[in-house]
Amino acid sequence: MTENKKIIHIFIFICFLFLLLAGYLTYIQLFESTSLSANPYNNRNQQLENDTLRGSIFDRNGKLLAYSKKTGDKQTRIYPFNNLYSQLIGYDSKIYGKSQLEKQYDNYLVNRNIANPLLAIKNAFNSKEKTGNDLYLTIDNKLQTLSRQLIGNRNGAVVAMDPKTGEILAMVSKPDFNPNSSTLEANWQNLAESSSHPFLPRATQGLYNPGSTFKIVISTAAFENGMGTVKMNDKGSVIIDGRQIKNEGGSAYGNIDIGKALSVSSNVYFSQIAVQLGQDRLKEITSRFELGKEIPFNIPLEQSSFGYRNMSKADMASAGIGQGKVLVTPLQMAMITSAIANKGNMMRPMLVNRISTHDGLLDLKNYKSSLLAHVTDSNTAAGIKKIMQEVVDKGTGRNAAIRGISVAGKTGTAENEFTGIQNRKEHSWFIGFAPVEDPQIVVAVILEYNGSSGGSVAAPIARSIISEYLNNR
Secondary structure (H helix, E strand, C coil): HHHHHHHHHHHHHHHHHHHHHHHHHHHHHHHHHHHHHCCCCCHHHHHHHHHHHHHCCCCCCEEEEEEEEEEEEEEEECCCCCCCCCCCCCEECCEEEEEHHHCHHHHHHCCCCCCCHHHHHHHHCCCCEECCCEEEECCCHHHHHHHHHCCCCCCEEEEEECCCCCCCEEEEEEECCCCCCHHHHHHHHHHHHHHCCCCHHHHHHEEEEEHHHHHHHHHHHHHHHCCCCCEEEECCCCEEEEEEEEEEHCCCCCECCCHHHHHHHHHHHHHHHHHHHHHHHHHHHHHHCCCCCCCEEEEEEEHHHCCCCCHHHHHHHHHHHCCCCCEEEEHHHHHHHHHHHCCCCCEECCCCCEEECCCCCCCEEEECCEEEECCCCHHHHHHHHHHHHHHHHHHHCCHHHCCCCCCCCEEECCCCCCCCCCCCCEEEEEEEEEECCCCHHHHHHHHCCCCCCCHHHHHHHHHHHHHHHHHHH
C-alpha cells in the first residue's frame, strides 16, 4: 500500500511538472512570441533575414527610396538618397540594428509571421528566391528633397501634410545622418556622442514651446466662448500676477480685437484672453487638440503636453502665448493647423500608404484615412482661417504670401533653455496652409536656436513648399 502511495505521489508530481511546462509554453506563445520573434538576438530571425531579400520602400509616386542587394551570401541595404530619409525610414544595420520604418515594419519587409492566407498560397508555389514585401509611403520625394534643401545647414524640422487625409507629404529633421551601413558604422561613435543629437528625429520626437503659433489654439477657445469680438488696449506690456508680458520689441498696438491681435502677434492680448478663459477651458481645448494623448502613427511619436495641474494667472498668461509648460512636436503643430484647415476635423496622420508583395501582385495592407478627433465646429474653424489669412496678407506672415494663391498662417518665436542667458537663440516657427478656400497642404516649420522671427526665416520655407506642391500637382 505504501509503494502504491509513492507511485501516486510521483505520478501527481510528474503531472504537475507537465502542466507547468504546458502552461509556460502557452504563455510564451500567447504573450511573448511577438517580442521573441522581433528580438535581434534570435538566430532564427538572422537566418530568415539572410535567406530573404529585404523588401523595398517607395514614395507615393513609386520612387525607390530604399532597397537591398545580395552579393553572394551578403545582403546590403542601400539608401540611394543618403541622409534624406534617415530620420523617417531609419537604418538597417547588422551591427546596430534597426530604427524608424525599418524597425516598425521589419516583419513585413522580411515576410515574417504575416498571417495572410493568400500570401501563404502564393509563397507555396513560388520557387524563386525568398523576398520581403514592399512599403509604399505617402511621402512625395520631390517635396521631401526641397524641404531639406530649404532648411540647409540649420537644425530643425519641416512637416507637410494633406489636411483632408492626414497623409504626410514631407517630413524632414535636421541634423541627419547617412544610414548606409558602411558610412553609419564608421561614424557611429561620433554620431552617438554628438551634442547636436543627430539620431533624434525632430519632427516626431523633438519637443518645443510652440510660441505664438499656439495662439490659434487660444483663438479657437476664445471664439467658442463668445470672446471673438473682445477688444483690449494693448500698451506694449502688461503685468499679470506679478509677471510682465511684453510684445516683441515692446510694440504697442492700441485698441485691438482678436483678428488684429493675431495679425501682429500681440502677447499682451493673448495672455489676457488666456487668463479670462481660465485653466479649465485651457485644459479642455488643448485636450481636444490632442495634447497629452498618445497618437497612433507609423513611427515612434513623442507625446505633446500641456503640463499644468493647478494654474496660476501667470501660468495661464504663459500658456496663452505658447510658453511655460506647453510642449509640442512639429508634427503636432501640423496636425493642429490641419484641424483648422479641415473644418475642425483632425485626421489621423499617415506615413505608409500600402504594403504589397515584391512582385506587386498582392496588397497585404491598405491604409485608409480616418478621423482622429473633431476639434471644433466648422464655423469656428472658418473664423480662425479668416484671421490666419490676415496674418499672411497684412501681418507678421507676409513672407509666406504667394501671388495668385490665398495662404493662411501664423508665425512664432519660442523661448528655450538659452533664453535669458544668450541673445538671439529663440526657436523660429511658422505654420500655414493653402489655398484658404480649399486647403490642400499644411506646412509646419521650426528652426532651432535661430534667433530670428518666424516670419523672416521660417515663413519663406513654408511658402516655397506650398508653391511647389500646388503648382506641380
